[in-house]
Amino acid sequence: MERLIVKGGERLRGEIDVHGAKNSSLPILAATLLCGGETVLHNCPKLSDVDAAIKILLYLGCDVKRYEDTVIINSDSINSSEIPESLMHEMRSSIVFLGAIISRMNKAKLSFPGGCELGPRPIDLHISSLKKLGVTINEEYGTLDCEAKSGLVGTKINLSFPSVGATENIMLASVMAKGETIILNAAQEPEIIDLANYLISRGAKIKDAGKSTVIIEGVSELKSTEYRVMPDRIVATTYISAVSITGGDVLIKDVNPDDLESVIPVFEQAGSKLKVYKDSIFVSGPSIIRPVKNIRTMPYPGFPTDAQAPIMAMLTLSSGTSVFVENIFESRYKHAGELVRMGADIKVEGKVAIVQGVEKLYGASVEATDLRGGAALCIAALAANGETKINNIGHIDRGYESIEQALGRLGAKIVRE
Ligand code: EPZ
Secondary structure, three states, X not given: OOOEEEEOOOOOEEEEEOOEOHHHHHHHHHHHHHOOOEEEEEOOOOOHHHHHHHHHHHHHOOEEXXXXXXXXEEOOOOOOOEEOHHXXXXXXXXXXXXXXXXXXXXEEEEEOOOOEOOEOOOOHHHHHHHHHOOOEEEEEOOEEEEEOOOOOEOOEEEOOOOOHHHHHHHHHHHOOOEOEEEEEOOOOOHHHHHHHHHHHHOOOEEEOEOEOEEEEEOOOOOOOEEEEOOEOHHHHHHHHHHHHHHOOEEEEEOOOHHHHOOOXXXXXXXXXEEEEOOOEEXXXXXXXXXXXXXXXXXXXXXXXXXXXXXXXXXXXXXXXEEEEEOOOOOOOOHHHHHHHHOOOEEEEEOOEEEEEOOOOOEOOEEEOOOHHHHHHHHHHHHHOEOEEEEEOOHHHHOOOOOXXXXXXXXXXXXXXX
């Protein structure tokens, strides 16, 4: 199994580009199925989750070609409405294909997405929403057998929780449904806006994506398009944490600062200096990291749950006590135990994690427990005394393009073996 070897102590310097957003490219790739035609998708990151999504498109009959960070998808000939178990388990978020396949084929069959490191990943909101749009769903033996005999019909859907994936599935199932769909309490993440902008570039009629009430008017066809995926705001947050913990000076390019409005104040409270430009941020890490009293993860525009682990890593070396409350996922502190192995002082009580800053972290052999938890270990290792071995880095590769090259370009001593 591959692992990363990191020698701590280097201050990061230089400049780095942020790659395209994983959590936007995945639903957009699913959306290419909605209608025949060609999508030229730029800034599509080279990640294992994206590779898994492309495998699903190929399995369903699409023609997909990749040239560096451009992926060209032709979805004229779809010859299946089923996603095999093996492909479903490769990527948990493949549930987002459900709405697109049903919209194109009026049926779909796929296995329940597995739980993941963040705890059970229920899909009740996806199921209840699709049923309201006219889908009959048989759930048995871990398989979802879906059918929309008389096609999909627009309706009003009130989400009890602003689920990102459920909002995306409703959008994908309703852009070509008969009539109007209104989503109440929709997720407002920037990735929702990016998906809507992609669909609108194909001729979809979507109003107020990114707000809590989204209105979709069904259309009968979508045209081909060329589109550029937004920058990944969580990768940008990860890089800012890495620069901050090492006291470095780095220009982070190809970011949308508006997407970082809920994390920038946290970095400033920790003592980092951030000069924000139109599509880049110059980050100067602090000589002493200050604690951040209260960090509560919330649906957007609140503090993003995906930023919790990377920022916790930075705060393990703060001069005081920081408190996190994880309100989105029920077990998203697995990285805390691994950080403690490196000398961090973290106490987890249910949703709450109390991080008492320590003087030093020490290199150790640790395990990446999930995507952002793995990134947190990289961040801690950059500032630890000695050498850290990070195992199970397949988790990290799901969401970060060659993290060792990215950080290595900034002067980090990090190799993959
Ligand atoms: C998306 O997951 C992201 N993944 C996650 O990023 C991100 O953490 C999450 O949104 C929140 O921002 C992708 O976009 C591929 P949710 P998703 O549905 O859609 C519960 C990463 O690190 N829920 O908003 O699964 C659910 O259990 C990943 O890049 C239900 O109860 O998130 C969770 O507690 C991790 N029933 C909460 O809602 C449902 O039907 C948030 O889930 C659906 C969700």
